[in-house]
Amino acid sequence: MDLPINPPLAPMLAKAVKTMPEGDLLYEPKWDGFRCIVFRDGDEVELSSRGERPLTRYFPELVDAVKRELPERCVVDGEIVLRQGQVLNFDMLQQRIHPAASRIRMLADTTPASFVAFDLLAVGDQALLDTPLGERRALLEALLADVRPPIHVTIASDSYETALRWFDEFEGAGLDGVIAKPRGITYEPDKRLMFKVKHERTCDCVVAGFRWHKSGPIVGSLLLGLYNDQGTLQHVGVAASFPMKRRAELVEELRPYRMDDLAGHPWEAWARQDEAAAADRMPGAVSRWSGKKDLSWVALRPDLVCEVAYEAMEGERFRHTARFRRWRPDRTPASCDYEQLEVPVAYDLDDVFGGNGARPGP
Incomplete structure (x- = not known):
């Protein structure tokens, strides 16, 4: 060339x-x-x-x-x-x-x-x-x-x-x-x-687990969930944008919610790394994108609710990492469902392509 x-x-x-x-x-x-x-x-x-x-x-x-x-x-x-x-x-x-x-x-x-x-x-x-x-x-x-x-x-x-x-x-x-x-x-x-x-929108999510940070015993990311129509808590993504000092503080804030026994946790199957879990892109499941990256996680009682900002959905999950905004002690976990999400109006993609060679103008 x-x-x-x-x-x-x-x-x-x-x-x-x-x-x-x-x-x-x-x-x-x-x-x-x-x-x-x-x-x-x-x-x-x-x-x-x-x-x-x-x-x-x-x-x-x-x-x-x-x-x-x-x-x-x-x-x-x-x-x-x-x-x-x-x-x-x-x-x-x-x-x-x-x-x-x-x-x-x-x-x-x-x-x-x-x-x-x-x-x-x-x-x-x-x-x-x-x-x-x-x-x-x-x-x-x-x-x-x-x-x-x-x-x-x-x-x-x-x-x-x-x-x-x-x-x-x-x-x-x-x-x-x-x-x-x-x-x-x-x-x-x-x-x-x-x-x-x-685009950026906000929604309230259940915090049902976290991952450790790669640098040591501080919180790396929060695992977020929303309830679907069947009442199942679906993993929708993570919130991971925290200053290092805040990551250390989160360890203590989350300590009372940590579960040593996964029995009864809505994501119990994910810890087993079974095929169904991997296929559903659950926390801890290995994918072709994660390779050998450690995706192990710590389970939390699904009692905490936080507000996060997100840009868009990709199927049932956030398209990118969500951004933590604040805790929502006034919200119940059961109220964190997909119904709260704003759904964009459908648009004809042909109009967006606009015809090859489209000229600038209104």
Whole structure:
């Protein structure tokens, strides 16, 4: 591969902000997938992850699409996403990372991925890293005006009001929020020069266990649960963002609730590491993502309730680590159910893709 920019290349990043910024900005949906920079030099194609690791072998259908749809020699920044009906499904996308070649081929046929382009870093012999974003966007639209699925060009707008509407509407299609990009910035790898506004909601959860911190006998994370329609306490994720001093304090706060005998605990089966527990992604269960990581946990009487902030749900679980807000002694554990969660209104994903080569505007 002999391009004006060759892998590895770290992507430019965005810093989180609480409110939608205004100014000379280009707004785009924040896609919920794998960040990916595509390098194409004729028949040579490499898909590079945010961590500068190759994704090429996991998405053979995208390699074929890149050869068919993108310019002969180019470097394009974007996101690999997996569509299920009218929403994006990140959990199914994660399953595409598999060591077996036969499994990869089967998944490429049954759950094909898409690539959403949002920046052009090189074309032909011209590197564009020093070109302002507004000019790069115009070139991207011109070059990819006629691309066909599974390659897409993200919609974009220079309207603040449109960005606010997108933030409210697009979550129903499984998107993460909105990205705001200053038009005049050049492309600086690994620098946080853009802005991201992500969804955040709160709910009350039962604290039914904890894990020790890797550094020693202090609390690493709280294991959170919500009651489902059958009255079963379902593990929904963890809260783990605590200062070190607070982690030590939590050891004493949780001590009265610790259970030496798991009999009667709603997650008793999880300690046995049986197949059913592992399949249900329970605490302590080993997965292909955790490997040899110690996921052992300490059971607590399911009497404590805390309020946490979360960004989105992925099935029955929090999409990312939740953030502890406060204890809720006024809430009963039984009241911590899925009914309290705010469900985003469904949105047609075709409208979010917006047609390949969508132009900025309201």
